[in-house]
Amino acid sequence: MDLGTFPILSTITFLPLAGAVAVAVLPSRWARPVALGFALAAWVVSLLLLVSYLPNNPGFQYTVALDWITVFGIQYKLGADGLSVALVVLTTTVSWISILASFKPIQTRIKEYMVSFLILEVGLIGVFLALDLFLFYIFWEIVLVPMYLIIGIWGGANRIYATIKFVLYTLVGSLLMLVAILATAFAYQATTHTWVGAFDFVTLRDFASNGGFSSALEIGAFLAFFLAFAIKVPMFPFHTWLPDAHTEAPTAGSVMLAAIMLKLGAYGFIRFAVPLFPDAARTFAPAIIVLSLIAIIYGAIVALVQPDLKRLVAYSSVSHMGFVTLGVFVFTQQGVQGAILQMINHGLITGALFLLVGVVYERTHDRTIAKMGGLAAKMPVYVAIFGFFIFASGGLPGLSGFVGEFLTLLGTFEFNPVTAAVASFVTILSAGYLLYMFGRVAFGEVSDFLKALGDHLEDITPIEILTLAPLGALVVVFGIQPGLLLDLFHGTVADTLTAANAGAAIDIAPQIVIGGLGLLTVGVVARVMYVLMAPRRVASQLPVPADSGAAQ
Amino acid sequence: MNLESLIPVLLLLPMGGFLITAAIGRRLHKQAHWIPVLAILAVWVLAMLLVINVLTGTAPLLAGSETHGYAFAWFTWIPAGDFVVNVGFVVDPLTACLLIVVTTIGLLVHVYSIGYMSHDASYWRFFAYLNLFMFSMLLLVLADSWLVVFVAWELVGLSSYLLIGFWFRKRSAALAAKKAFIVNRVGDLGFILGIMAIFVNTGTLDIRDSIHILTSPTLAAFPIPLWITALLIFTGAMGKSAQFPLHVWLPDAMEGPTPVSALIHAATMVNAGVYLVARANPLFAAVPSTMVVVAAIGIFTAILAASIAMTQTDIKRVLAYSTLSQLGYMFAALGVGAWTAAIFHLMTHGFFKGLLFLGSGSVIHSVHEEQDMRKMGGLAKKIPITYATMLIGSLAIAGIPPLAGFFSKDEILGESFKLGFLWVWAIGFVVAGLTAFYMFRLMGLTFWGEFRGPKAIWDKIHESPWVMTVPLILLAIPSIGLGMALGLPFGSSTLSGWLEPIFRQADTLMGRAAEPFALFGIDGALIILSVAVAAAGIAVAWRLFGTNLLGLRIKGRPETVTAMSARAPFLYRASLNKWWFDDLNHLLFMVIGGRIAYAAWWFDREVVDGTVNAIGRGTVSSGRGLRRIQTGRVQNYALGIAIGLIVMAGSYLVLAGR
């Protein structure tokens, strides 16, 4: 379909903003339907973009470029390639789902909530579409503000701590990124003696691929970008804001956080960090691979013993997102494809898991796994849907999670079999924590805590099913026909690989040994410290959740 | 009409049955079984049509091979650059043999479940899961791509999880389901790595193509050594077929309803590993050392499980350990290169073990869900059909001629002997005696002697309804006759005729020629020996646990049993406690693993997050510290100005004076 000169990207980006203005001026009883309406409108337009996007054409499509700060060559420039399109559609989809899912749980300051949510959507879409580094940075920071408010105002008991931690942590990274953006712009200007294009992504990418940046600048700027993106992904060891933010955020906030915001970092790696600084990316790839491996395994291990449903899912996110960074930085075709698939799938599945946790929380006002039990008898439909997404998250073949995970592992295997073996070990751990959670919540006798709730424990409502249905449908479709997504990406994948001079071997063996030893040391130290601190912990934590055959 | 195009119908029928029953089954109440049962009936008919055509050789030759069969390419699943996975199916003689077992037993179990599950509130859910399982299992045997096999591999795992945990209110059932899934995942991990190794080595995931490339002698150097690839694939087989050390899930899986145990955990799913190794036979044959590993693990599992089965008191657990033991036999057969014997045993075992499980279900049903054999006894009078069919099953598994188990087991033992694996034969020989013993211990405790349970139950014991007994009778027929049908004539049996093209390449790779069968020589002697050891096992069981067969009345001697167990306390306790594998796993994974996980969590909170918080706290407290300077008194500030002035002027003077 040809859209002519219709500025579709700007429309998608600023429709939610118009929605935010509308919600702000209209009476608050209209806040819900108006917000949902604008989110749905943005969704429809994004679907229009999806069908009119031509995956076989290279480069960016529907590009708009307007001069903004001409002195420094800063432009308002948007453009879409397959990756952007997929992520924008994911964003608009999850946004209306989240807004719909907030109808019941959010009862206070509903107007402000919806305004925040719509502005959040603007920022997220803008990040995925911006092709000017300065504009990208602005959208990147816009995202923080509404999320800060959503967690800080409508969050749980410890929300202030969580939201301040979230914002400050993310700011540390992004301010360094701003410095790096300015540094690249100045470097560009110093070489070419013009400011035109100094912030333009395409110009800078070509400049970089011709070896325009000095290696010192590349390394410094890459590290700055890396820090910003790694915090957002989040990569070990920058992940600790995530469990707190997830736990305290309202359900819809968790959904947006998991489904979209974590993708910002991964998107940043693929779109900016690798193409702009390819040599530095290759230099640091082994270290990033090791960090990803740690995140994958360590996140899963920590998830095994989480007492709180949301915290468990949060740590599983750390583990799953490790696959994304792993796939990107092995620089093989399957690896990058798998990483991108994993991004989308993680958005769908983890978003759904947070919605499902929200359903229980809505009824029980509790998320402690130990208090749950026997929901299969009380809420059979809910448990069926929950089980579906649990297995999707665990990488059951036939559902979408598997394809991304497998392709990533295959790409990693081509790169180095031992790395893949270590990473694939997570399939056992993920089955462990997911089935532990599912079994504890769904199976067994109905717990006393739930019994006390009585009729309040109604099964999942049609509205809640409506929020989950699109995600579930996509999980099935992308599980059986991943080609639908993969076709969108081959341009992006090729660009990433070309940028990173794929094919040249990277010797990883020493890094793995170092990383392994490092992990071991960390483990031993942790163990020793744990033993030292053990006496006052025994009562509260040990024995382990004895979910074994013998114990029951 | 092309018969190829029937193959996807085989899959769509149970999938449709699953989806429809899952969607509307709740409203169908006690009629929920119709759609699933009819779906499987249709599958059975279609499958038989294909099977007969393939086995009689009327099917066309498969492209690039000398095997008759049907191939069907469906759609492209993953198009990821140079990595492409196509979903396609193939029905060759090996698949046909599996199809016979899967569809026949599947159908009979479906029918049986109508009776067995009739009192269950979630009747519809059971049938929906059963159809899901049938879909997955059929996909497993039909798929012609490694990755699609893996998909089915996981899906049978999922169905198994759902069915083991069917009675989810029982915490033990939920835990057993979880254990089964996770232990299987360990095997799957090896399998998926093996698949990646195959892709990296060959660039394709098509089973036949990849094996062809891997075993062609021109390509010597692969990135991943062939023996690693073969052993990784075997790891997958070990998980699904519950071979040591991944055997721990199968006995626990008996928490599921008995028809499930019969279908999944005896007759079909657990055979998947055997099927996989048989399918990949040239891969193993190309590296003989991997075959020794297969044989060793198989035969070790066989004797380990047989030793445990001797003392278990739960009727289903005895059968579960028996299944482990028989699966061990099959792997031993694969390991020594007796491919046909392994598939032969797979088929006969599927039928008689399915029969035994369904029979045990009938027993359990009649004594009101009691599974402890110590509370049974003398049931032969009350439930004659169950008794007669289970007796047939027991004789078959014990290896009494001319029943089915005799032929297949004897072929395994004979081949191991003749192919030079004397140690496999010797252990297998002992296991044969143990098998006969524990099966007739089970028979003695259950059907003969006096009833040891409450009188109230005894009075109410009655034979199961016809939907349950008819499948028993129908399964008893192949338990008697399948061995004769497939295993004769000795030396060049019907089955080996069918499967010869499949295993030809492996035999060539191993440099083996068919030896003539010597009924009045070595083979005859081996047959007599193995029948003798089975008879001895039965005799010992009769002496200790009694019998009442064909007028032969022997009373059990419980006191002798007690005395014997007291004489060898270690062995007895080891057997009773399953050689402490569950305890070892508990210690390793729950206790130690849990400690590690808690340590990691502590590390995360206190060290990783602690650092973050420490930075935050550091900033705050340094701000608080610096605030003291801000006294609010003008003179203090003025003093600061004055001092600053003096320092600046002073330093100027000093520096300028230089």
Added chain:
Amino acid sequence: MSDSLDAYLVLAGILFAIGSFGFLARRNAISMLMSVELMLNATNLAIIAFGAFIPSLGAQGSVIALMVMAVAAGEVTVGLAIVIAIYRNKRTPLVDEYDEMRR
């Protein structure tokens, strides 16, 4: 010595030192204001001396001194007003008590 610039500067320095000592050491706000005046006048003295001894400055030194006087007058007016206002509130001329700005 009376025609030497150094003498005027020494005197200005001494006056400034006395003024700053008074500003730092006296606790009475009025005395502090007087000390400030002393310092200002010390500076004025220095400026005028410079103006007188350095011909190229011309009349500029005197002009600056006049400016300083005007500013000082304004400053003293405002300062005294503030001191009186605070004195009315706190009933004390001692600046130790004046720590409102800290809160």
